[in-house]
Amino acid sequence: MPIDAALALAAEPRTGEISWNTKDVQLYHLGLGAGTPATDPxxxxxxxxxxxxxxxxxxxxxxxxxxGVISGLSMPGVDVDLARVLHGGQSLEIHRPIPVSGTATATGRIAAVHDKGKAAVLVMRTEVADAEGPLWTSDAQIYVRGEGGWGGDRGPSTRLEPPAGDPDKTVERHIREDQALLYRLSGDWNPLHADPGFAELAGFERPILHGLCTYGMTLKAVVDTLLDGDVSRVRSYATRFAGVVFPGETLRVRMWRGDGAVRVAVGVAERDDAPVLADTIVEHS
Structure with missing residues (x-):
C-alpha cells in the first residue's frame, strides 16, 4: 500500500525556521484583493x-x-501520485495575533490518517511558535484518491448542518483576472494556477484560483463585515474546499452570526452559487 498509516504516524516531526516581514504580509493581502479603494482607511x-x-x-x-501539503506528501510512509492529490480542507487555530514581522519555529507531522474507502485522508499538522510562545496551529486535510480501503479508521465527519434561515450578511468579492498570478508570489508556484496548458491537462478550461486564496478572501470579508475589522478577534477558522473558482468570477460570501462564531458559505455568483467553500466556520471573541 503506498500509504503506510502506522509508519506515517510514527515518523519524526520535521522542524525548521521560518521568517516573514512586512513586505510578505502586504504582498499576501494584495493577493487577496486588499487595497480597493487604495485610500480607504x-x-x-x-x-x-x-x-x-x-x-x-x-x-x-x-x-x-x-x-505544508507538499512536505506532508514526502513524509515516511507516504508514497503517492501527485495527480491523485487534492487539498480537501484547511483549519487554523490562532493562539495570539501574528506579528507583522518575525522568526519562528515550524514543526510539521502527520497527525492522522483516515480511510474513506475510495480515498485516504492525511492530516498534516503544523505548529508554529516564536520566542514568546505558540502562534498558530494549522491542519491541512490532504485527500489522496484511490488510496483508501485498507480497513482503517474513517475519522470524524467534517460536514456541518446547513445554517438555518437567511444569512445575516451577504457580500460579493470580484476576482481580478490577474489575481492568481499575484497570489502565487506568496509561495504557491503550482502551474495549475498560471499555465493554461497545464490547467487543460488537469481537466480545467483555464487556470483556477488557489483554494487558499479564496480561503483568505473569505476570512477578510468576515473580519471586515462582522468583526469590526479587528483581526485579533479571530480564534479559529476552518473550511472544506468544495469547488473551483476562476479568475474573473465573483465570490458570493453568505454569513450567519452565532454565539462566538460566524458560519459561512461561499459560492460563485455567475454560476448560480456553485459551492467553493463549505462547512466553514470562523470562531471569534
Missing part, C-alpha cells in the same frame, strides 16, 4: 506598513507555507 490596515495588521490566514503562507 480600512484597506490601509492591510497595505500600509505604518498601520499594518495581519489577517490570520497569512499563517498558510508564512515562510512560503512550509512545512
Amino acid at each position: 480600512d484597506e490601509l490596515r492591510y497595505t500600509l506598513e505604518s498601520r499594518l495588521h495581519v489577517l490570520p490566514s497569512f499563517a498558510t503562507v508564512a515562510g512560503n507555507g512550509s512545512p
Whole structure:
C-alpha cells in the first residue's frame, strides 16, 4: 500500500525556521484583493506598513507555507501520485495575533490518517511558535484518491448542518483576472494556477484560483463585515474546499452570526452559487 498509516504516524516531526516581514504580509493581502479603494482607511490596515495588521490566514503562507501539503506528501510512509492529490480542507487555530514581522519555529507531522474507502485522508499538522510562545496551529486535510480501503479508521465527519434561515450578511468579492498570478508570489508556484496548458491537462478550461486564496478572501470579508475589522478577534477558522473558482468570477460570501462564531458559505455568483467553500466556520471573541 503506498500509504503506510502506522509508519506515517510514527515518523519524526520535521522542524525548521521560518521568517516573514512586512513586505510578505502586504504582498499576501494584495493577493487577496486588499487595497480597493487604495485610500480607504480600512484597506490601509492591510497595505500600509505604518498601520499594518495581519489577517490570520497569512499563517498558510508564512515562510512560503512550509512545512505544508507538499512536505506532508514526502513524509515516511507516504508514497503517492501527485495527480491523485487534492487539498480537501484547511483549519487554523490562532493562539495570539501574528506579528507583522518575525522568526519562528515550524514543526510539521502527520497527525492522522483516515480511510474513506475510495480515498485516504492525511492530516498534516503544523505548529508554529516564536520566542514568546505558540502562534498558530494549522491542519491541512490532504485527500489522496484511490488510496483508501485498507480497513482503517474513517475519522470524524467534517460536514456541518446547513445554517438555518437567511444569512445575516451577504457580500460579493470580484476576482481580478490577474489575481492568481499575484497570489502565487506568496509561495504557491503550482502551474495549475498560471499555465493554461497545464490547467487543460488537469481537466480545467483555464487556470483556477488557489483554494487558499479564496480561503483568505473569505476570512477578510468576515473580519471586515462582522468583526469590526479587528483581526485579533479571530480564534479559529476552518473550511472544506468544495469547488473551483476562476479568475474573473465573483465570490458570493453568505454569513450567519452565532454565539462566538460566524458560519459561512461561499459560492460563485455567475454560476448560480456553485459551492467553493463549505462547512466553514470562523470562531471569534
